[in-house]
Amino acid sequence: MEFEYCKLEIFVPRTHLEPIRRALRSVDAGHIGKYDGCLSYGETTGCFRPLGGSSPYLGREGELCTVPEYKVEAVCRADRVGETLAAVKKAHPYEEPVINVIPLYRTGL
Numbered sequence: 001m002e003f004e005y006c007k008l009e010i011f012v013p014r015t016h017l018e019p020i021r022r023a024l025r026s027v028d029a030g031h032i033g034k035y036d037g038c039l040s041y042g043e044t045t046g047c048f049r050p051l052g053g054s055s056p057y058l059g060r061e062g063e064l065c066t067v068p069e070y071k072v073e074a075v076c077r078a079d080r081v082g083e084t085l086a087a088v089k090k091a092h093p094y095e096e097p098v099i100n101v102i103p104l105y106r107t108g109l
Helices: 014-025 078-091
Strands: 005-013 042-049 063-079 101-104
Touching: 005 014, 005 078, 014 063, 014 078, 063 078, 078 101
Parallel strands: none
Antiparallel strands: 005 063, 005 101, 042 063
C-alpha cells in the first residue's frame, strides 16, 4: 500500500518552535485542505545522557539531564518527506534531532 501522507513528530527546544514552523512552511508541510501551516505542539520533557564526542544542546558528559521541549506534529506528503526532513534538520539545534515519520493510512476522517 502506498501512503499519501505522513505525520512528523519533532522534538525541539521551546526556543526553536518558530524556526521549525518556518522550515515546515517552506516545504508546504502542514498543508491540509484549504489551510496551510497547520501543526500542533505540546510541552514535554526530554531526557538524555551525553556521551564522549557528543555536542549536546545542554548538559555535561555522563550526567543524566532533562530539558523542557515541545513535541511538534505536522502532516506532510509522503513524496516530500526527504526535503521536509532536510529543512527541519537545517533549522534544528540538536546534533541528531529526534524526528519520527509515521505513515498515515487515511486523513480527514
